Amino acid sequence: ELKVEQNPLFLSMQEGKNYTIYCNYSTTSDRLYWYRQDPGKSLESLFVLLSNGAVKQEGRLMASLDTKARLSTLHITAAVHDLSATYFCAPRGTPGTYKYIFGTGTRLKVLA
Amino acid sequence: EPEVTQTPSHQVTQMGQEVILRCVPISNHLYFYWYRQILGQKVEFLVSFYNNEISEKSEIFDDQFSVERPDGSNFTLKIRSTKLEDSAMYFCASSKTPVNTGELFFGEGSRLTVL
Numbered sequence: 001e002l003k004v005e006q007n008p009l010f011l012s013m014q015e016g017k018n019y020t021i022y023c024n025y026s027t028t029s030d031r032l033y034w035y036r037q038d039p040g041k042s043l044e045s046l047f048v049l050l051s052n053g054a055v056k057q058e059g060r061l062m063a064s065l066d067t068k069a070r071l072s073t074l075h076i077t078a079a080v081h082d083l084s085a086t087y088f089c090a091p092r093g094t095p096g097t098y099k100y101i102f103g104t105g106t107r108l109k110v111l112a
Numbered sequence: 113e114p115e116v117t118q119t120p121s122h123q124v125t126q127m128g129q130e131v132i133l134r135c136v137p138i139s140n141h142l143y144f145y146w147y148r149q150i151l152g153q154k155v156e157f158l159v160s161f162y163n164n165e166i167s168e169k170s171e172i173f174d175d176q177f178s179v180e181r182p183d184g185s186n187f188t189l190k191i192r193s194t195k196l197e198d199s200a201m202y203f204c205a206s207s208k209t210p211v212n213t214g215e216l217f218f219g220e221g222s223r224l225t226v227l
Binding site: 031035044045092098099100101103104 | 157162203216
């Protein structure tokens with residue numbers, strides 16, 4: 001079964017700095033999602049990546065997908081406090097299935 | 113903006129009791145899901161539901177769990193005899209179709225506490 005690992009699990013960074021969160025998964029997946037979760041809240045969809053080489057950007061966040069390497073990255077540019085949250089990647093299981101396998105999550109804290 | 117709504121937001125129950133968690137998916141969505149998240153841990157898939165039947169389920173979704181779409185709008189998760197380890201946040205999600213982006217839209221969650 002598809003297994004997903006995120007690195008790092010915890011990330012504390014200063015405002016204005018850049019950093020990358022990595023999501024590795026073990027078997028082929030045809031699409032991958034990034035979600036944000038604030039404490040005690042639901043999951044907010046950030047990006048959906050559908051093909052190899054896909055790159056999407058929204059504000060200070062940019063996500064990319066390398067299906068050959070089974071790797072997705074979420075890059076944070078010039079972090080601000082409002083980005084503090086937990087970020088999950090979720091590749092879909094094998095094509096044709098309906099379940100998405102969530103990574104362990106990266107808890108990001110941006111210090112003012 | 114359309115959203116997935118869940119009730120109750122928080123339920124406390126005694127071990128062994130039955131619990132029903134309710135969800136109203138986005139109205140034109142066809143695929144429905146339940147996920148759960150034990151406090152501070154990752155989000156785990158429980159079950160997906162399409163065309164009035166289970167499409168896929170995880171090993172967590174054993175005989176104690178069931179899902180139902182009793183009418184055209186509600187989607188429910190029933191836990192027959194709750195255990196302490198069922199304490200978690202349960203998220204309902206829906207998607208229009210897995211063929212397109214298949215993007216999941218999550219509800220706010222129902223927190224279940226089993227004493």
